[in-house]
Amino acid sequence: xxxxxxxxxxxxxxxxxxxxxxxxxxxxxNAFSEALTYHGFPDTLVLSRERAxxxxxxxxxxxMDYLKAHQPESVRALAKELDVDKGVISRDxxxxxxxxxVEFDQDGRSKAPKLKxxxxxxxxxx
Numbered sequence: 001x002x003x004x005x006x007x008x009x010x011x012x013x014x015x016x017x018x019x020x021x022x023x024x025x026x027x028x029x030n031a032f033s034e035a036l037t038y039h040g041f042p043d044t045l046v047l048s049r050e051r052a053x054x055x056x057x058x059x060x061x062x063x064m065d066y067l068k069a070h071q072p073e074s075v076r077a078l079a080k081e082l083d084v085d086k087g088v089i090s091r092d093x094x095x096x097x098x099x100x101x102v103e104f105d106q107d108g109r110s111k112a113p114k115l116k117x118x119x120x121x122x123x124x125x126x
Contacts, residue, residue, distance in 0.1 A: 049122055
C-alpha cells in the first residue's frame with residue numbers, strides 16, 4: 001500500500017503532506033476561489049489543471065448540464081433521460097463525486113444525483 005500513497009502524493013493536487021504542509025497549488029486554488037466569491041461567483045469549486053481532463057469531456061459535461069437544469073430521481077432515471085448505459089452513467093457520477101462536483105441524496109435504495117456547487121472552474125493556467 002505504500003506505493004499507492006506515493007502515487008496519491010504525486011498526482012493528487014489536494015493532498016496534504018504528513019508534515020501538515022499544503023501544496024502551493026492548493027493555496028492558489030483557494031485564493032482564486034475566494035476572489036471569485038468576492039466578485040459575485042459564490043460556491044465555486046476550483047479544480048486543478050491535472051483534474052480538468054477527468055471532468056471536461058463531452059459525456060460528463062452533458063451530465064453536469066442536465067443536472068443543472070433537472071433533478072432526476074435516481075441514477076437509473078438520469079441514464080434513461082440521457083440515453084446512456086446506467087453503468088457508464090454510474091461510473092461518471094462516481095468520478096464527479098470523487099472530484100466534489102456531484103453528491104447524492106439517498107432515499108432508500110435510490111440515489112438521486114445533484115450538483116454540489118453552483119460553479120466549477122479550472123485554476124488559472126498562468
